[in-house]
Amino acid sequence: MGSASNSPHRKPEADAITRFYDQYPYPPPVTDLDSYLDSWNEPGRRRAEHHLLFPSQPFRENPDLLVAGCGTSQAALHALRWPAAAVVGIDVSETSLRHSEELRRRYSLDNLELHRLPIERVAELDRSFDIVVCTGVLHHLADPDAGLRALRGVLRSDGAMHLMVYARYGRFGVEMMQEYGRMLGTSTSKEEVRDLAETLAEVPDGHPLAHLLRNSPDFRRVDAFADALLNPRERSYSVPELLDTIQRGGLVFGRWYRQAPYRPQCGAVAATPHAEALAALPEPEQFAAMELFRGTMVRHSFIGYRSDYPPGKGPPSFDAGGWLRAVPIRLPDTIAVEERLAPGAAAVLINPSHTYTDLVLPITDAEQRLYQAIDGKASVTEIGRKAGVDANAPTGHLADFFRKLWWYDQVAFDTSALAGEAVAP
Numbered sequence: 399m400g401s402a403s404n405s406p407h408r409k410p411e412a413d414a415i416t417r418f419y420d421q422y423p424y425p426p427p428v429t430d431l432d433s434y435l436d437s438w439n440e441p442g443r444r445r446a447e448h449h450l451l452f453p454s455q456p457f458r459e460n461p462d463l464l465v466a467g468c469g470t471s472q473a474a475l476h477a478l479r480w481p482a483a484a485v486v487g488i489d490v491s492e493t494s495l496r497h498s499e500e501l502r503r504r505y506s507l508d509n510l511e512l513h514r515l516p517i518e519r520v521a522e523l524d525r526s527f528d529i530v531v532c533t534g535v536l537h538h539l540a541d542p543d544a545g546l547r548a549l550r551g552v553l554r555s556d557g558a559m560h561l562m563v564y565a566r567y568g569r570f571g572v573e574m575m576q577e578y579g580r581m582l583g584t585s586t587s588k589e590e591v592r593d594l595a596e597t598l599a600e601v602p603d604g605h606p607l608a609h610l611l612r613n614s615p616d617f618r619r620v621d622a623f624a625d626a627l628l629n630p631r632e633r634s635y636s637v638p639e640l641l642d643t644i645q646r647g648g649l650v651f652g653r654w655y656r657q658a659p660y661r662p663q664c665g666a667v668a669a670t671p672h673a674e675a676l677a678a679l680p681e682p683e684q685f686a687a688m689e690l691f692r693g694t695m696v697r698h699s700f701i702g703y704r705s706d707y708p709p710g711k712g713p714p715s716f717d718a719g720g721w722l723r724a725v726p727i728r729l730p731d732t733i734a735v736e737e738r739l740a741p742g743a744a745a746v747l748i749n750p751s752h753t754y755t756d757l758v759l760p761i762t763d764a765e766q767r768l769y770q771a772i773d774g775k776a777s778v779t780e781i782g783r784k785a786g787v788d789a790n791a792p793t794g795h796l797a798d799f800f801r802k803l804w805w806y807d808q809v810a811f812d813t814s815a816l817a818g819e820a821v822a823p
């Protein structure tokens with residue numbers, strides 16, 4: 399394992415965050431990644447992930463990938479998932495890196511390198527990357543903008559970043575309980591964390607923390623509980639604050655990693671009297687309005703690109719006709735349910751990674767024929783032809799249906815055959 403010297407970061411070990419993660423490494427360490435490995439052996443999973451990040455770049459198995467703030471297992475998971483990739487994991491916490499190193503050895507991950515290095519000094523690696531993954535970290539930095547700029551500095555111009563930061567409104571209950579903990583002087587000793595967990599189990603229904611206590615896996619284990627409630631430094635972002643941060647960092651917003659919760663065209667809100675007015679807002683305002691409407695989003699997970707990303711290589715634009723030649727690829731784990739359906743529905747499409755239960759998509763018989771023809775090879779036009787739907791009506795049924803599948807996180811698009819034509823970001 400490589401090591402770095404000093405702080406903010408010449409001396410990572412002097413920082414409160416480093417000490418905290420040395421005591422409570424995150425996520426709670428695991429030793430068995432066999433079922434994870436099995437799931438990524440499924441053909442097509444890596445290709446779907448690639449095109450989620452890079453709709454317009456031909457699929458490749460060997461990206462250079464940085465996991466920044468890798469914690470106990472994330473870098474090892476990426477090295478398992480992309481066996482032909484060169485993966486680098488960095489973190490300030492020695493304990494977390496030790497767990498990562500154990501996984502590296504146990505699974506013979508020769509494609510994984512680990513370094514004790516703060517994000518702020520990532521340039522010292524003297525490397526650049528196709529993919530930078532940084533989830534659950536930037537909001538803990540003393541200066542998140544500086545961290546983001548440092549990451550952008552090692553991202554290749556046609557690379558992609560997958561970032562996740564805390565969302566503001568859904569974490570209001572967490573902030574309340576952080577203040578409560580400070581009033582009582584709750585320390586991070588195992589005993590006091592256990593007492594806090596036991597006490598908070600009694601917060602009344604309707605408390606702003608209740609939805610997390612009942613639903614989030616992070617509140618089921620004492621160590622994860624400490625991460626959520628006793629972290630010495632964190633901040634959170636509303637959608638507009640996040641979009642400003644991305645812009646200040648010299649990046650552009652690509653897409654939400656899972657976008658349906660941010661789209662007023664999806665779920666229960668689409669059938670309300672406000673549906674049309676919400677959908678008429680510019681996209682950034684649609685996203686901001688949906689964060690306010692949903693009220694319980696606890697994190698924002700998204701894909702960003704450098705602002706000097708080569709033109710025409712971004713996500714598909716449904717305003718242009720070119721995407722009709724794009725190839726839809728089903729996202730992993732999505733399912734079609736054909737039981738207990740509402741009248742007129744032939745199936746209901748579900749992406750189980752959605753936490754909001756209204757984000758299910760009922761489809762008709764004709765739509766089911768289109769859906770069943772998605773094989774990861776045929777373009778939208780070819781699928782339309784197979785299913786007997788006229789592809790010369792780009793604003794008609796075919797266009798609407800595939801845009802809906804995309805909004806609902808059912809498909810990603812491979813637009814690489816279009817070589818940049820008519821698919822401007």
Ligand SMILES: C[S@@+](CC[C@H](N)C(=O)[O-])C[C@H]1O[C@@H](n2cnc3c(N)ncnc32)[C@H](O)[C@@H]1O
Binds near residue numbers: 516517533534
């Ligand atoms: C909540 S954990 C997230 C771990 C991992 N990214 C994941 O999603 O599973 C935050 C991690 O960021 C690390 N970290 C915090 N500040 C850092 C910094 N300045 N540079 C590098 N890593 C940092 C912590 O040590 C911790 O392992």
